[in-house]
Amino acid sequence: MNKYQITFLLFSTLIVAAVSGCTTYGPDFGAEKIEYFSGDYEADNNTTLAVNNINGQIEIDSWDGDKVELEAIKRTNYGEDELEKVHIIVNEIDDVLKVETKYPPIENVRVSVDMKIKVPENVTVDIIETTNGNIVISDTKGNTTAITTNGAVTITNVEGYITARSSNGALDIQRTTGINDLKTTNGKIEAQILDIKNDLDIRCTNGAVIIHIDPSLDAEIEVETTNGQISMNEVELVVTKLESTHVEGILGEGGSKISIKTTNGNVNLNKLIV
Template sequence: MSLTHPLAAAVAAVLLWAPLAAQTQVIQPIKAEKTTETRTVPLAAGSTLKVKNVNGFIHVEAWDRDEVQFTGEFKPSSRDEQVKVVLESGKNGLEIRGEYPKHNGWGSYQGPQCQMTLKVPRRVVSSLETVNGEVALSGTRGAASLTTVNGGVRAMDLGDSLQATTVNGAVTLERVQGGLTIQTVNGTIKGTGLDGLGRGVKAETVNGTIHLQIAGLKGHLTATTLNGGITFKAKGAEQVEVAKRRVTATFPGGDQDIHLSTVNGAITLD
């Protein structure tokens, strides 16, 4: 009895059920000069997108296609090095990361840069992270995490929960629907057209003002500051307590927590 046919069938079955291997593209300009590179890779709606950078902004805008268009604006280092950008697709989504040369030693050195601009499917779960540069996201309908150190964070027309974090920069939000967690150290927090959708709103800074416009306030408000005033529209509020540096209130109809905190700055809630 021949084993050839059953063996071939078994191998075919293994290949059929094996997970798809990751597909990788690498972008690294050869010449030591400013240049722009563009790549397009497929990404199904509802997938996860991770973008990591170091020196350069990350700007992401939604479009109605099941693919990601990446555009990188490259600038070489003072030693003619270029950033290597890796685009890695797998069963869990797409990861785009900038890999930077290591630098040791003394003397003046200016590292390479890559400014990243992307167009992505509207329904995507996003994690965007850089160190030196702004992070901006608009138009998506999935949960998002935006992180930088030296730069601002901007978000516009989002339809799910958002976590936005920076150290030296402002956070600016427009028309964000979903739970919010916002943190900065040296910067203001400003948001218009917000709605926590019952999932809560948390905004914290140290050196900066907080000014938020939240639709249909429902839940428990706590606002604290050390050096600055607190202003909010108390119409319909219950259990209002006003102290020198702290205000608490309850808005009937929901149980979400609205927590606003700064040290050096005023708080305004519309």
């Protein structure tokens, strides 16, 4: 076998090993280990929920129970000792029920934690954060802030004003009282705007923006894209500036400003049909 054949076979073997995952995680990588965590916590009309996760998904939904119910799964491929390094802490201070994951401050711990939380309808959902994972919130109340670094944010049917941010993921906000702020770097933004309290910024770097806006809303509108197109569907806008990539106008009587901008992607502004 000549040198070229040996080199080619070695290169092919490395590709197969990389695809199969055998060399990606190092010699300690093994079978997945799982640890379950569950708990329920007293709640009343004054209870506010806050969640701070480090590495994993967060799902929050309402239910007809009278307690906050938490179910979490810790996962790792590096043995049970690795699982024991991560702790789920739940504290209630001044009516704030805070759920958080605690990792060692220096060590690189290879554990993910996925959470599912059910809240009574009278509980306010406040600040929900994770680093690597999606955030899904539905059928709750409260002026909610949802922040993730690598993951999508999906919020549906919430009685409150929403702030949603992701560094790397889509934002999908439907059937909420209103919107405060929406920002992502890589991912599509799709949202319904029924109301705003102040000026609203919707920002995206790489992705389309699709907005459905209540026609009865009074606001100033600015829509801009660098590499893309702008389209409007049945939005009765008094246009004050019209360019292919930059549109400004007044909706209703005008008022607070809604600024919608993306760098790479189309912007679609549509009349919300309710």
